[in-house]
Amino acid sequence: MTKWVYSFGDGVAEGTREMRNLLGGKGANLAEMASIGLPVPPGFTITTEICSWYYSHGERYPDDLTDQVEAALLAIEKSVGAKFGDSANPLLVSVRSGARVSMPGMMDTVLNLGLNDETVKGLAEGSGDERFAWDSYRRFIQMYGDVVLGVAHHLFEEALENLKAEKGVTLDTELDADDWRELVKLYKQEVQNALGKPFPQDPKEQLWGAISAVFGSWKIDRARTYRRLHNIPEDWGTAVNVQAMVFGNMGETSATGVAFTRDPSTGENETYGEFLINAQGEDVVAGIRTPHHLTKAARENGKCDKVSMEEAMPEVYQELSRVFARLEQHYCDMQDIEFTIQNGKLWMLQTRSGKRTAKAALKIAVDMVSEGLISEEEAVMRVDPAALDQLLHPTLDPKAPRNVIATGLPASPGAASGGVAFTADVAEARAKEGEAVILVRVETSPEDIHGMHAARGILTARGGMTSHAAVVARGMGRPCVSGAGSIRVDVKAGKMYVGDHTLNEGDVITIDGSTGEVMLGEVPTTKAELAGDFAQLMIWADRHRTMAVRTNADTPFDTQTARDFGAEGIGLCRTEHMFFDGDRITAVRHMILSDSEEGRKQALAKLLPYQRDDFIEIFRIMRGLPVTIRLLDPPLHEFLPREEKDFAAVAKAMGVNAEHLRRRAEELTESNPMLGHRGCRLGIAYPEIYEMQARAIFEAAVIVAAEKGETITPEIMVPLVATEIELGILRKRIEDVAENVFSEKGSRLEYMIGTMIELPRATLIADRIAQKADFFSFGTNDLTQTTFGISRDDAGSFLPLYVEKGVLTRDPFVSIDRDGVGALMALGTERGRIGKSGLKVGICGEHGGDPDSIHFCQSLGLDYVSCSPFRVPIARLAAAQAALSGKS
């Protein structure tokens, strides 16, 4: 015989907290609390297996379930000393759903079940409070009618309002026992009207009705959608918890409350919670009455004159405190609990791990290690890496008022305020005068980099989570809201329009890159704190991590930021951003627009010293840590002028006419630049470009190695390789440059030549490519674009819809698509290491800073992840968690 029902209460329980899959989270914890001797109202849990059975047998129950439920009910009756349906001394129960994980959308709770026209009288007599009994009955009809019978709840609310109007009162508390009795009549009539049959009077029928309603709610649309979005399997099912009612609304010695064992906002080790005397749980939540503080300290701190539980019920409070200590000791985590006091007796109704802010999570984890409650490893596992983002950036003061005028995508975390500027030049100019600036563009391009640097934050009207603005902003650690579609920017007029608002250049806005909100005016922010608990957790994380964490950094500034955040090297130094600075862009354009190799070489000779100086500075900062430099990647037209005046300037500098340049620029235009003449294809077509870059790298490395006496080992990375021949040709050329530089300088050093793996084809022939490569680095941005056939710049028009409709569970540009992109990464890694045993493999796409993707990289056996500077701590923590998960 299968055991379908698990009883608990009176210090014993058939279940344990380990049985979460069978009993659901709530049921398992109720059993656990009971078995460690905490005061839990007796009850039983019907297992999740019944849910599966129910659906696989045409919504029926197994024959032996009734007997098991009856037996468990009998146990409750014995324990409580009351009888279900007994008109003199009725047992009332609550019925609650409870899946493995908390799941909004499903049926939640029915209280006071067992009441009917007869038992209500018994309750009145037993409690000595007629008003309480009829109030309980009407509450039951309302709840049961709504969630079990499907009677629209507004019907009940209207009936109540009508009654109050009729009686000339405004508060529920002003109604007396007779009023409630009358309301019960009205409620029953509503049920009769709606269903064409009376409200069920048989408590057993009520019970089975509620049980079926819980199982039925597993399959309603909202629950299905939630499961699909959260990857919860359909076959998990829910359990049902039936438990003796206890009443917090039986007078002044009764109460109900919710509490956290520590402050979920700050993490301080202080009891935190609220309670209400003479109330049921729903009253605390409903907000009709303002709950009181639990502790005297909290009351005084909150300048509140309502008596605290510590003061009002000192003995029960002491007992509650002991329960908290016992729970933390037992669960080794901060708990979120519900309790009820009935006539001075404390009952525990629920306990679970409490949700907390990132700051609290950090503090609690670190504190619990010092308290000896958990180990270092557990502390590392306890903090959600993604949540760290909140700590690394300024955040909006949660109490400050905000006037949200638009919402876009939360493209780069943190908050910032400043006057709007509509061009990069204006942003830079105003910033130089000390003004805080928010750069607002329709979308950004590489030409805007200097303005993005100068700005405190970036706002765009178009573009997704991985648009240029988003990627660059994250790299710089600037807050960014992208794709705020309701914004219209008129650059010429120097105005932006949002709804009814018109803003002029300089008008102040605030953006929150963690939520995507755009606010009018300045909203105060609070700074990040990176020492103390944060630093401690990072030390522990690094101790358990096996993958290295590098950074994607292109400028000395970013490089320094990343070092401060603990980056162990540069995994991706994009050389193209360097091309936009100051005078260089003219030389770059000269190079591109030259018709001859000779012309290109002249222009490149001008660029060489700039590039060399960039690398010198980066090598100095990284002090011998590995630096992976990617050779030029974007199509050349990205560097071309867009404005008429820029054409004129370049034409003048080159001594040719602007018309000629414009024609050449047009020739370079591409239909799909992402799939165009870029990456190593440029290196093949224009050998002189990569040769200049390689020379700049080697010269810089030799210089820094000499001055510091440190070993500099540059890692040169060739982008967009599709065939081993491309890499073979370019490798040879780079080696030749190295030999030339070494013999010119009379000094040699070690170096590596590797490649980005960012095309499906490269993963397929990774064994052959590996024979020409010293390392691989997965460029998962482009690999996602090509594997999925989705341009990240254009994805904004359908990707949100895809996520919303559940076609994709996540944006594949945020978290690695394991089935597609991930499968190719697995193939590429495996074949790469077949081609070259022990090949170093890393990742330098945006995904390198995403915790879920980092877990995946650990499972592939990658050597390192590389991410933008501000995500380095997140990656360190996620990598530690991945390593620890892998161990167990």
Place this chain on the structure above:
Amino acid sequence: MTKWVYSFGDGVAEGTREMRNLLGGKGANLAEMASIGLPVPPGFTITTEICSWYYSHGERYPDDLTDQVEAALLAIEKSVGAKFGDSANPLLVSVRSGARVSMPGMMDTVLNLGLNDETVKGLAEGSGDERFAWDSYRRFIQMYGDVVLGVAHHLFEEALENLKAEKGVTLDTELDADDWRELVKLYKQEVQNALGKPFPQDPKEQLWGAISAVFGSWKIDRARTYRRLHNIPEDWGTAVNVQAMVFGNMGETSATGVAFTRDPSTGENETYGEFLINAQGEDVVAGIRTPHHLTKAARENGKCDKVSMEEAMPEVYQELSRVFARLEQHYCDMQDIEFTIQNGKLWMLQTRSGKRTAKAALKIAVDMVSEGLISEEEAVMRVDPAALDQLLHPTLDPKAPRNVIATGLPASPGAASGGVAFTADVAEARAKEGEAVILVRVETSPEDIHGMHAARGILTARGGMTSHAAVVARGMGRPCVSGAGSIRVDVKAGKMYVGDHTLNEGDVITIDGSTGEVMLGEVPTTKAELAGDFAQLMIWADRHRTMAVRTNADTPFDTQTARDFGAEGIGLCRTEHMFFDGDRITAVRHMILSDSEEGRKQALAKLLPYQRDDFIEIFRIMRGLPVTIRLLDPPLHEFLPREEKDFAAVAKAMGVNAEHLRRRAEELTESNPMLGHRGCRLGIAYPEIYEMQARAIFEAAVIVAAEKGETITPEIMVPLVATEIELGILRKRIEDVAENVFSEKGSRLEYMIGTMIELPRATLIADRIAQKADFFSFGTNDLTQTTFGISRDDAGSFLPLYVEKGVLTRDPFVSIDRDGVGALMALGTERGRIGKSGLKVGICGEHGGDPDSIHFCQSLGLDYVSCSPFRVPIARLAAAQAALSGKS
């Protein structure tokens, strides 16, 4: 002891024609001819293994090679009755290279080897012709000096010219023995000057010098490049053939010639060739003297007064004819042979399969089956499918003069002449007036379709082999030259510029889409012949084919063409082309530019009858053959107006202002449309579009099924699927539409819903997709773009360079890249059939008409290939060959 040397001659040989890998093509055939009793000058072949040995041992020979060569030389001496290096009766030999496949770039031939200052006298005495002997000696020095010693050949030519000038003569024949003797002296001096040492007098030294020169030429740059381009492995190596000299230049009873056993141009079973009396082989090739015809008939036919071989040497001619018959009987193929007649005796110097035109290949294959020489299967294997293209399109009269003014890519085969038109509208207008038109555009877009239809041929300045122009032109069977970069079109001025030429609208040009040439004026063309031999071969091909051949056809016209070419169904009917016709485009634009679902539905309602009529017509033509219809694929902005006036027209039709439309159009613009909001993403975002299309398909199918009493089974294809959920959602919607239509019409029919597999991700999760699909069709164009990360529209800027530099051996848009795209196809097919056993899988990319790709598809076990109408016969033949190859 390894056998390195194989002798032949006197009716016996140690080698056979099967030993091509060891002896090279020439050596194997010489051995074969000798062993079947044909008169072959005795000689020996040094095997290709020596070539490998030579390179793997620091360019040395194995010790036992010398003895084996000496022994073989002795055998020649015995056979000929002369002695190598003997001053009285010297043996002279030729030394020739000979790899497995003929390989230009390598050393070819040294004749008369063995001559020196002594043996030349013996030759003079023995032949009784002093002039002949000294002429032979000077030829030998010249050849040997050039190809073995590396003395610049112009030095010899200049010496000869100087001597003739000095003697006051113009023709070589005017020089006498003394003159040649003097020239020998001068030649030897040139060698001494160039090398600082004398011309080698020791025949053995000469022989080993020539042998080493042959082996050395295996590794010269030209040979390496040729091998890389033709996928010939480096380790094959070449053989060396050493053979007794025979002389065609020993007077009027001597001659030399080349011949084909059938006419290589027409395939007629007539001896075809040329010969020269009193000449050596090089004279025939050099073109100094005009060779004579072999047969009397050919002479008369060519209106030539020079005596034919048949007339001049009737007995030897008869012998030669018998040899031809014997060779064809033996090799069962048309042979390309070289022969020499020395003093009335016929010697065969070479035989090999003759190269031939497509027309000849066809005729010879069919004729040989009737002659009983080969089987049907062999005939099918004999014709190169790619060459059939020549037969299916009009070709330029090869004899007509042509003035080539530009060259582009041979984008769609066939030749056409007409007046140039620079817009689709002009092209259409002029065509309506009966003018032949060539549409000339910078590049074409879907808006140009009507102009492309109206034109005889298409010429573009930009775009590759798979640009829009190329793809559409091939589909339509219009000749097309794309990417003719030297052309500049000024649409406004109505002029085009090519080099120094300026052409006005209406000026006549001719394009050859098979060569990429653009010619001024009209060049006469010859029509295609599709009956007779062609039809016969197709019957045989179909008999042996296992894959079905379908066509990609969007219009009733294309559909009919394809049926005429033998298509067994439509594998890809693109519905988007239908959207451009006439009034429809306005409704399409209305639909796209609507802000609401309601507006879109109104516009779609207008489109429905058009679409239904299109499908009705196609179903009628296909008469129950399968028709795969792809739902809308391209991004919506492709349908938007580009010109100001078009915006105005649409705005008027919609009753909105043009500015609004322009803004909406701008919003739809994409950075990478290829990876943008297209394919099934449109179907997910705008359900009403696919619903309209599905309705049109089902309504049309029901109507045609009723009127013809035939079974119509539409196959609806969903493009660009990346996840199984996309297909699941759309499948459900299409099924709903089907049910609605069936119940409205009171009639049901079978249908299939399948998907294009054109994204790498789709191949990786093909098992899951297959569970929602009734069939797969590989869209290899897009699959190539995404796997390689190459946009076919932009590839023109580097793909030709890639092929030139050997990074890619072939354009992956022409022939499937087996290592990358092919690997994913294999995966997709295998996993697809795991997901659904026996899943029907086809291909509908451009590759479906490429013979090499068709072979690959056969190896994957595909059910069908689909290609443009004009490639259907090619595909039928290639599929037959693939099936036959697979069998053996």
